Amino acid sequence: MKKFFQQAERNFISGALVLLPLIVFFVIMQKIWSFFQNYGEKAAHLLRLDDILGTAARDVVGGFFLIVLIYFSGYLMRLAFLKKFTSWIDNQLMIFLPGYEKNKKIAEEKLNAKVKKINTDVPILLKYGDYWQPALLKEESDQEKALVFIPAVPFSDRGQLYIVNTNLIKRLPHTSIEDFQASLKSFGKGILDFN
Known part of the structure; x- marks a missing residue:
């Protein structure tokens, strides 16, 4: 019986360590998405897209704003100052979010697998x-x-x-x-x- 409780305790701790970064990630993504939905709704109303698409217009325009922001952020990452700043943020997230580094490495490996560069060096x-x-x-x-x-x-x-x-x-x-x-x-x- 003691072994059962020890195993259950280990499973609960392991499960919490796996779920905590995922929950934090989804909460952050929900906040980001609601921010873009809010401005998407205003832009859709201004462009009268809500008359055509209804309530889906805020999602479409908000998603468009998010994609444009991500695309232009790629250009900004070429600046040395922003690279240092994002590295600093990365280090802070590694300190305060357990499992962040592991999840980041998994995501980078998946991205690198999709975008295979032929290294001729x-x-x-x-x-x-x-x-x-x-x-x-x-x-x-x-x-x-x-x-x-x-x-x-x-x-x-x-x-x-x-x-x-x-x-x-x-x-x-x-x-x-x-x-x-x-x-x-x-x-x-x-x-x-x-x-």
């Missing part, structure tokens, strides 16, 4: 004085010049671009982009095994 080592710097070859010209991206470890999407002579490049033909990026995330562990 080639992992290389770049001669930098007496040292070799892990980098990615972006382009190569006929004039023995190359465009090289040096990632800012542990991030594989931030760093510096350089134009260098191709004789400073050592290719890593047996290294996949995925292995290279995984090594960067772990601060270079495994790079010595690349060839």
Whole structure:
């Protein structure tokens, strides 16, 4: 009987941990949707769409406003200030909403699976004085010049671009982009095994 109560307690706690982020997400989405419905209703009345579509006009116009806002937010994300601001909000949500980080990663994986980018970058080592710097070859010209991206470890999407002579490049033909990026995330562990 004691085992049954312990199992029931674990199930209740696990269930609460799963449902809490979902409930918070749906409450936030409900607030956002009601905000856009409110302005959708005003715009539909102004455009006389409510005469044609009735009460569905507020949903249609509100949904249109939401889609337009999401689309233009994508352009705004290219600005460095907004990237920092959204990163700060992201960090705050991770602190105050349990399960947010896990749900965000799942959503990002699903989006990345739908929008598969073909990565044509080639992992290389770049001669930098007496040292070799892990980098990615972006382009190569006929004039023995190359465009090289040096990632800012542990991030594989931030760093510096350089134009260098191709004789400073050592290719890593047996290294996949995925292995290279995984090594960067772990601060270079495994790079010595690349060839």
